Amino acid sequence: MKSKKSQIQLAESIGVIVVITFLMVMGIVVYHRFRQDSIEQQIREKKEIDAVSLSNTITSLPELKCSAFSSEGVSCIDLYKIKAISGCLEKTVDEINYYHDYYYDYFYNANISVIQAYPEEKTYTIYYEEGSGKNIDQIQVPVTIYDPISETNGFGVLIIKVFN
Amino acid sequence: MIFFKKKRAAIGMQFNWIFVLIAGGIFLIMITSIIMTQQSASNQEISAKLIQKLNSYFKIEQESNVFREIKTYQTVIDFRCTEEGVSDYRVSGITQQTPVEPIFAPGALSGQTIYLWTMDWKAPFKIMSFSFVSNPKTVFYFYNDSQNEDMVRKVINEFPKNLSRNMSYKVGKNPDNPDVDLGETNYDNYKVIYLNHDVTDTEYPYVEITIENDMDGYGEIFFEEESYFLGKASLYGAIFSEDKESYECNMEKAFKRYKILSNLMLSRTNELKAGYSYSSCADNYYNAVVNLKTINKTTSLGFNELTEESIEELYKAVNSLERANDYLALRGCPVLY
Structure with a gap:
């Protein structure tokens, strides 16, 4: 009779431990789930901030920016600088590859283009x-495109697509 | 019979205690491991936030001449830039690559405060921002006597206040207390800087800098081996760098960008030259093209390949390009940069 009582007590103890362990594991799983969601949310926000920060950086890069004397505002891009960097002007394949390799360390996976809307x-x-x-x-960032030869201003949009 | 029952009860009691001990132990291990995991995750999160903060300050496009004092938790930041092209910094086991950003810093910085100073590197147009990193446990000693006093004062005057307090004219002495030897202080990083002065007998790490013309000019740097600087920002780069290897590695990154920018400027200037071929601007565009070709040729070889002749030739081209740009601006022609 006593042995049966002891067995019941032991079974009760094991049951309590199992239930506590189960609750703890559930708690950890739920906590991790929420934490993971929060981390993913943070990563998403960081990528969005990075894209905005990249757009600010690009318009102020000396390889695109209008010179100090011709600057028409914050987002002014020089037409011949765009032509030079996009390979429209005289460039060898080696030079274009060299540019790409260099800028990859800075822009990673992205598509950066300027769509000129005016004058052409x-x-x-x-x-x-x-x-x-x-x-x-x-x-998308609206930009002024300055032509230093004709000394005229055009208009366009700088489009930055960041692939995540 | 009673004896057996008592023995059985005693075994039952012991078994209960063993059971409680094992179960309690398992719980204790579980809770400890959860706490440890959380602590490590929290440390990693703090380190990641610090890296994120530093990254935003190490960008190649920064406002020039800005000094920042960054407060952080007690940590060690290791900076590395090697001749094999490995460039990164590490905070609490998290490594951040810095393939394009020139960061001139000691090998390791420990503590709760980081000093960050940015300066544009121009030759003559802006190429990129240089970041100089230091902390309160880093000290620069400028050796001076009547021979080089003016130049030392010029170089020191450019330093932000928080950095200049860690300077001394007495080599080997604590700047806070000149009667105490450097070896008896708790500075982690120290270096003696000889500007336009031969190295005197010193047991401390040093850099000897020979400046031609002025700080914006060019010159030789001697970190037990010869190197060069071009422009003020690279002169300060040499002062902040751990050694020749890390200085040259960072300058190599800067030269890579210099090559690209001069190449792009050459293409643009050729277009301007063609567009203004029958005007008073033409000569200056022609000169600019010649100088940009020289810059392009020198930068294509890389910083490590610089010689006394090539750095002088580069400096002349830079000066000439600056003059051409000034003339163009004066004549109302489209400027080069």
């Missing part, structure tokens, strides 16, 4: 590397 419609691809990213964060 034209698209210049500044950098392109799609990589294996599926999600795209896209930022």
Whole structure:
């Protein structure tokens, strides 16, 4: 009789431990789930911030920016600088590859282009590397395109697509 | 019979205690491991946030001449830039690659405060921002006497206040207390800087810098082996660098970008030259093309291949390009940069 009582007590103890362990494991799983969601949310936000910060950086890069004397505002891009960097001007394949390799360390997987809307419609691809990213964060920045030879201002949009 | 029952009860009691001990132990291990995991995750999160913060400051496009004092938790940051092209920094086991950003810093910085100073590198147009990293445990000693006093003062005057307090004119002495030997202080990094002065007998790490013309000019740097600088920012780069290898590695990154920018500028200037061929601007565009070709030729070889002749030739081309740009601006022609 006593032995049966002891067995019941032991079974009760084991039951309590199993229930506590189960609750703890459930708690950990739920906590991790929430934490993972929060981390994913943070990563998403960081990528969006990176894309915005990239757009700010690009318009102030000396390889695109208008010179101090011709600057028409914050987002002014020099037409001949766009032509030079997009390979429209005289460039060898080696030079274009060298540019791409260099800018990859800076832009990673992104598509950066300028669509000129006025005085003529034209698209210049500044950098392109799609990589294996599926999600795209896209930022569009209106820009003034300054032609130093005709000394006229055009208008366009700088499009930055970041592949994540 | 009673004896057996008592023995059985005693075994039952013991078994209960063993059971509680094992179960309690397992719980204790579980809770400890959860705490440890959380602590490590939290440390990693703090390190990741610090890296994110530093990354935003190490960008190649920064406002020039900005000094920042970054407060952090007690940590060690290891900076590395080697001649094999490995460039990164590490905070609590998290490594961040810095393939394009020139960061001039000691090998390791420990503590809760980081000093960060940025300066544009121009030759003559802006190429990129240089980052100089230091902390309160880093000290620079400028050796001076009547021979080089003016130059030392010029170089020191450019330093932000928080950095200049860690300077001394007495080699080997604590700047806070000149009667105490450097070896008896708790500075982690120290270096003696000889500007336009031969190295005196010193047991401390040193760099000897010979400046031609002025700080914006060019010159030789001697970290037990010869190297060069071009422009003020690279002169300060040499002062902040751990050694020749890390200085040259960072300058190599800068030269890579210099090559690209001069090449792009050459293409643009050729277009301007063609567009203004029958105007008073033409000569200056022609000169600019010649100088940009020289810059392009020198930068294509790489920083490590610089010689006394090539750095002088580069400096002349830079000066000439600057003059051409000034003339163009004066004549109302489209400027080069």
